[in-house]
Amino acid sequence: MNDQSALVLFSGGQDSTVCLAWALENYAHVETLGFDYGQRHRAELAARPVLLAAIRAQYPAWAARLGDDHLIPLSAPAAIGGSALTESMVIAMGQDGLPNTFVPGRNLMFLTAAAALGYRRGIADLVGGMCETDFSGYPDCRHDTIQATANALTLGLAREVRIHTPLMWLDKAATWTLAEKLGGAVLVDLIRAQTVTCYEASPARHDWGQGCGECPACKLRASGYAQYMSAPKHSSEA
Ligand code: ZN
Numbered sequence: 001m002n003d004q005s006a007l008v009l010f011s012g013g014q015d016s017t018v019c020l021a022w023a024l025e026n027y028a029h030v031e032t033l034g035f036d037y038g039q040r041h042r043a044e045l046a047a048r049p050v051l052l053a054a055i056r057a058q059y060p061a062w063a064a065r066l067g068d069d070h071l072i073p074l075s076a077p078a079a080i081g082g083s084a085l086t087e088s089m090v091i092a093m094g095q096d097g098l099p100n101t102f103v104p105g106r107n108l109m110f111l112t113a114a115a116a117l118g119y120r121r122g123i124a125d126l127v128g129g130m131c132e133t134d135f136s137g138y139p140d141c142r143h144d145t146i147q148a149t150a151n152a153l154t155l156g157l158a159r160e161v162r163i164h165t166p167l168m169w170l171d172k173a174a175t176w177t178l179a180e181k182l183g184g185a186v187l188v189d190l191i192r193a194q195t196v197t198c199y200e201a202s203p204a205r206h207d208w209g210q211g212c213g214e215c216p217a218c219k220l221r222a223s224g225y226a227q228y229m230s231a232p233k234h235s236s237e238a
Helices: 014-026 043-058 076-080 106-121 143-157 172-194 216-229
Strands: 002-009 027-036 066-073 125-127 162-164
Touching (some): 002 014, 002 106, 014 125, 043 172, 066 106, 076 106, 106 125, 106 143, 143 162, 172 216
Parallel strands (some): 002 027, 027 066, 125 162
16 A cells, blocks of 8 residues: 555446445545536436445445545536437447447546546546446547546646556456455445446346346446356355
8 A cells, every 4th residue: 555645536336436445455545536427327326425335334444544525517428418328318339339328538528527636635646447348449448548648637737647447457257356355245245236337227136236137237247247256266155
């Protein structure tokens, strides 16, 4: 652990919850940031305080490092429109070769707002769950995009901005394994019970968590969990 502070982009989903655990393990002081960007389903935002409270209750060492939670409104994506995440439309492939769950520039806006908040809070280290392995082709999840953004923000703020993406090269099974390594079976169970990744925000329960079971996010989560559970040994079997 180093003595620095980190700001985690914390949406209330599976990936950002693992990133939060990673930051709590690696930094002396950790703050969290969520965005209200007009997402059609509010379940993810509602999960955030529940997850934060559970982490404080279950992990005393992490609770001592966990600082303020910030929620910033960002209305541009919904105002621009055209995404299944901000409008009611059937999830499908678009003419650009990307699923219509893509919100153009979303991560760039999020990282810019996070760096600006970090500037005010004296925090240079941002942590995000972007991942190139299962990324549906979203170009703003790529390692090169993220590091170029860190360079642009460092120049634009005239202060160093570092962006850490602990999940960048992990598949969903490896993300569950990382959750277990960081927080044991308690964290795996917390993620299963409380995080929301389903595009339809279905409350249906499965062994891998809640969701419709049919949308791309559910399929990815379910197959990753099945692969994780079929691995030789892990503590959450007990
Ligand atoms: Zn779903």
